[in-house]
Amino acid sequence: MKILVVCSDFPYPADHGGRVDTWGRIRALAELGWRIDLAVCGKQAPSAADREAASAYVNRILFRERTSKLTDLLHKLPMQVQSRVGLRRMELEGGYDYVLLEGDYVYPILEHPAISPASAILRVHNDEAAYFKALARSAGNPAHKLYYYIESLKFAGLQERMRRKVDNYLFISSKEYDRFRERDPRTISRFLPPPTTREVFKPGTFHRGHVVFIGSLFMPNNREAIQWYLTHVHPKLRGEPGYRFIVAGNTRGRGLDWLKGADLIDVEVHDTPESLDDIYEQGYLFVNPMRNGAGVKLKTIEAIQNGLPVVSTSVGCEGTGLVDGEHILVADSPEAFCDRIRLLLRDPGMAGKLLESSQLFIRTCYNHKEVLKEFFQSLGSPISHEWSASDAQDSQQKNQRHVCDTRG
Template sequence: MKILFITKWLPYPPETGNPIRNYNIIRRLAKKHEIWVVSFVDDDTKPEDVKIFKEYCYKLITIPYQEHSALFAPLRAIKLLLSGTPPDLRLNESNLMQQTIQQITKEQEFDIVQIEDSFMAFYHEAVYPHKKTRTVLSLHDIGFHKYNQIYKLEPKLARRFRLWLHSRMLRLWEPNYSQRFSSCITMSELDKQRLIEKNPLLTVESIPNGIDVQTNQPLSKSLSSTQNLLFIGNMDYRPNQDAMYYFCKEIFPEIKKRNGLINLWIVGKNTSADIFALATDSIFVTGRVDDVHPFYEKTHISVIPLRAGGGTRLKILESMALGRPVISTTVGCEGLQVVDGEHLFIADNPEVFVQRIQQLFDDPKLYSRIVTNARDFVETRYSWNGIVNNLEKYYEKL
């Protein structure tokens, strides 16, 4: 098949959710199919990363991305608002991107044109309508659901209103605009149901996120003399910031009272000064790191105390594959077919979080059982090789 991917973020390096998924899918599809990619790149994109990712593509076309403030193009914002389109979508508009898509889809007849995320969906209008071309919208999360949670976390009134308005407009626009595509892909059955409930006319398939179980082999138990907790995430994502404020203020002090040897490691790129300010003699904030594996090696338990968000957590799958038990809120593990007490622990309040952490440290048999079950779970259900095979079969049916 001849497949075109259109994405906001270059899928390399695969450090956060969207690039991780796209990199793993494209790298595997490229072994048997002709893969074209059109991607934005920004000032932080390294030429060597473009060069590395180019090896997996038949053709890679990069478009410079220009960051805009919320006040950018006010007349355009008003026009979109009056048309029922979320005004924030204009922040991803690019004439060069549109022209590039128009040109290559007119000159090349693709079997599949896949656009990544609903905030890029409007580029569907630039795709030339060849008879055999099928268009696919890959929703890494359901925007209207995610923003309905995120706006509640925002302390600044003006931004809170803007996020609230965005969530309300997405609730109508996202399910309706998605109908222009031949098919939609969600990351979980739960997100599939959310989308279909808003528009039963949609064709939707659930193709989950995964983990490379060959590369991510179980680590030996940490030999650290302290008992270490780990949180990994992109730290300019508001739900991740909230998760760390919540954990450091409401959960970690209670753990520390019971166990003075416990430390917390917060690892992730785009770390703000407010997150760095959480650091103490037992809370370590690293910022971006080249390799997360050394931090898994020195820690014992992964914590996912999210209270908002969307999609599915690739870091949960990574922790499970590497042999580190996970304690998560219900929101944090949403969309994954996990069972509380079998594959991980679910804790939706500080008291339960503290109890579960202490249980895992106090009971080596319980710790080992959760680690073994979780590893079996990701090998069976969330291996990228199996997921991409299912995706290929789905493309063939379209």
């Protein structure tokens, strides 16, 4: 079986949320026996080393640089999509059983003569219309706010167009999957949780009071979250023994000027660190204080795998299936958010139980390869030698039992 995976960014190395999800899926498909071609239309061509690493799982890699110009703002397609129209001219081999679109941005691949829309599968990373509307709420610059709002409207139009061309959907968010199923019950769709990134999850270390946030520091909704925390929560916690707030993430060279004037006493900021392992290891717990966003916040899932219990807002954990009080602690007001953090800092036993429960949930329910197997079988793909009818039935029962538990 041959599949074309189409991305808006080269997925290796898997050093942020979108890449983590896409690269994990490529590995799972390769392990299931798929022959994979990878087409990428992005800002920067992959290095020779990154190409070589990806070639262990991918048969053929094609790259085209995205092109953007000011007049793209006037186009009916969102700018992120219009800048990737070069996908229409990729030199593809053809003969693909399926084409997997990693998000709405790569929509132009459906207009390539070698691609049959009937074979298209859309991985829904975000409800982009809702996501850009959330970015508009988070942005401080009026011009940026207007841009995000207009893009939101364009994405809403694109989503309607894609529904006429795409018959198969894989949702990263259980919340957005449920919403889609209510609206389009006849369309083939699945909730496909993000892949786990660690074969062995890290244990918690509760001997210091470090609170950690790791996320893309160039994104306005992440910046808004950090500023909210620094203004409303951080000052109230500085009296806790050993407390320190550690922030890390990629700024894409845009710097940290947005933190000027913030209370940075007992705060540590790491701009684009080479590795996050040491930062996770320093932490006692992870916070996700996001106020606006859409889709699944992979930072929450990553933190749990790396041994940190989580305190989050409702936005920061939506679509994950994680339950307040059972897997994580959820609060939306500054006072309640602060109380949840203080509770865990003062009770390592409770922090450990919360982490253990959340890790078990992810280990059980986020079985990426099993859901992919069942999904392709439902599309009528041939069953490989390792995938028998009894395996399919067992997997289907397992997914019904566990995946349904993640929606509620």
